[in-house]
Amino acid sequence: MLLQSWALRHVVKCFLEVETVRPASKPLHNIGEETMTGELPKGRLPEREVTRLKKNTQQAQNRVLVLDKNKQPLMPCHPARARELMRKGRAAVYRRFPFTIILKDREGGQTQPAVLKFDPGSKKTGIAVVADFQRGKRCIFAAELEHRGEQIKKALEKRRNIRRSRRGRKTRYRKARFENRRRPQGWLAPSLQSRVDNIASWTQKFRALVPISGLSVENVRFDTHKLVNPEVEGIEYQQGTLFGYEVKEYLLDKWGRKCAYCGKQNVPLQVEHMTPKSRGGSNRVDNLTLACEKCNQKKSNQTAEEFGFPELRQKADKPLRSAAVVNSTRPAILRRLESTGLLVETGSGGQTKFNRSQQGYAKEHWLDAMCIGDSGRQVFVETQHEVLEIKAMGRGSRQMCRVDRFGFPRTGAKKKQKRVGGFQTGDIVKAVVTKGKKQGRYEGRVAVRSSGNFNIKGRKQTTQGIAAKYCKTLQKIDGYTYNRRTGVSSPL
Numbered sequence: 001m002l003l004q005s006w007a008l009r010h011v012v013k014c015f016l017e018v019e020t021v022r023p024a025s026k027p028l029h030n031i032g033e034e035t036m037t038g039e040l041p042k043g044r045l046p047e048r049e050v051t052r053l054k055k056n057t058q059q060a061q062n063r064v065l066v067l068d069k070n071k072q073p074l075m076p077c078h079p080a081r082a083r084e085l086m087r088k089g090r091a092a093v094y095r096r097f098p099f100t101i102i103l104k105d106r107e108g109g110q111t112q113p114a115v116l117k118f119d120p121g122s123k124k125t126g127i128a129v130v131a132d133f134q135r136g137k138r139c140i141f142a143a144e145l146e147h148r149g150e151q152i153k154k155a156l157e158k159r160r161n162i163r164r165s166r167r168g169r170k171t172r173y174r175k176a177r178f179e180n181r182r183r184p185q186g187w188l189a190p191s192l193q194s195r196v197d198n199i200a201s202w203t204q205k206f207r208a209l210v211p212i213s214g215l216s217v218e219n220v221r222f223d224t225h226k227l228v229n230p231e232v233e234g235i236e237y238q239q240g241t242l243f244g245y246e247v248k249e250y251l252l253d254k255w256g257r258k259c260a261y262c263g264k265q266n267v268p269l270q271v272e273h274m275t276p277k278s279r280g281g282s283n284r285v286d287n288l289t290l291a292c293e294k295c296n297q298k299k300s301n302q303t304a305e306e307f308g309f310p311e312l313r314q315k316a317d318k319p320l321r322s323a324a325v326v327n328s329t330r331p332a333i334l335r336r337l338e339s340t341g342l343l344v345e346t347g348s349g350g351q352t353k354f355n356r357s358q359q360g361y362a363k364e365h366w367l368d369a370m371c372i373g374d375s376g377r378q379v380f381v382e383t384q385h386e387v388l389e390i391k392a393m394g395r396g397s398r399q400m401c402r403v404d405r406f407g408f409p410r411t412g413a414k415k416k417q418k419r420v421g422g423f424q425t426g427d428i429v430k431a432v433v434t435k436g437k438k439q440g441r442y443e444g445r446v447a448v449r450s451s452g453n454f455n456i457k458g459r460k461q462t463t464q465g466i467a468a469k470y471c472k473t474l475q476k477i478d479g480y481t482y483n484r485r486t487g488v489s490s491p492l
């Protein structure tokens with residue numbers, strides 16, 4: 001309660017403060033760097049400037065990441081510069097995704113401060129690298145990281161079902177030991193932990209390839225986000241889930257710290273399922289309320305309606321949709337980022353949104369990341385900018401034997417080795433098939449088959465039966481797949 005009202009006041013205050021400095025005219029548009037930094041001279045622009053601005057509205061690619069000959073990160077360069085260096089033989093490709101070159105002759109070099117920014121979401125996390133040049137701040141790399149929380153959840157559920165059915169078949173009596181487990185402090189469900197790990201892993205990757213001087217992350221609740229600007233932008237983006245401590249705090253707040261049935265205050269309250277669990281009620285917060293022990297006993301196996309409180313349901317439905325939906329991964333993400341030892345800047349969702357709308361940028365994850373915190377106030381980005389789509393894929397399954405829907409073995413036990421002919425599922429390969437039906441060039445993620453004829457998943461389609469002898473590794477499996485797309489930062 002205290003925390004929330006504080007957060008609310010804080011946000012309202014922030015909002016009022018920034019409201020006063022808002023220019024009287026319509027918000028700025030992303031027409032050029034000068035507009036962003038506010039140093040644009042009044043009146044007509046000289047001809048030279050106009051062409052420069054026009055050029056800026058063109059499409060831009062992500063910068064190419066650069067390492068010196070000792071594999072120390074240098075300032076990322078323009079793709080044209082990278083092409084030139086490689087043509088002259090002064091550089092070689094170090095990594096395909098994100099595209100990185102290594103200089104053969106250079107050792108050390110001047111760097112500018114670059115901040116790595118994350119906007120953590122439940123399905124996608126926006127990533128932006130913002131460099132602080134003399135001319136102003138500029139987005140030099142944009143990416144979106146897609147998590148695999150749902151797949152992890154599904155896989156664990158499947159495993160649990162297989163185990164249960166096996167124990168049902170093979171064990172007549174097995175001592176109950178479901179309560180004989182303890183979770184370490186700060187434990188997160190595996191699907192949530194994977195999100196935290198993905199972000200930590202990409203922090204590490206970027207630090208190895210870009211001279212990162214600081215981190216920036218959005219770490220405040222969704223409800224503050226919505227309070228500042230209540231427009232809804234898609235369920236996926238805003239829905240988080242409540243867990244443990246937050247659920248209790250949330251319920252206490254929502255039900256006014258009193259029994260929902262008799263209204264008694266200052267008594268121990270219990271979490272109560274409006275539709276009892278025994279009758280299929282869920283653990284979702286919209287099915288939970290608070291009750292004193294007496295009422296809970298009295299209600300027993302009835303639903304709230306049967307117990308004579310049909311109005312509770314409506315009350316429960318409302319706040320879930322409108323306010324406080326807490327993302328429990330955010331504190332964990334912040335802790336992980338802070339453990340790098342770099343300076344970590346935090347920002348609220350409200351601030352991000354304000355920065356973004358002030359600069360006239362569209363609603364995209366990578367643009368949100370770019371606009372986080374104080375460092376996201378005046379950042380220039382081209383109207384169209386390349387975005388590297390990173391998708392977490394995992395590294396294969398540990399299941400030794402696939403089963404049919406009855407839980408019986410469908411395949412033989414899995415072979416131990418994952419590699420076939422030097423390739424592993426998840427490697428990114430290029431294949432040039434010179435003869436036969438499959439003649440042509442293929443590039444993409446490979447799925448190995450013990451027969452030696454692989455599947456290659458390209459941008460558009462998957463091709464089956466490509467022999468290993470035609471394949472060449474471009475990048476070894478790292479648990480992610482990549483795709484490039486064009487992101488539009490502002491409607492111009």
Ligand SMILES: [Zn+2]
Pocket residue numbers: 259260261262263264291292293294295296
């Ligand atoms: Zn009561």
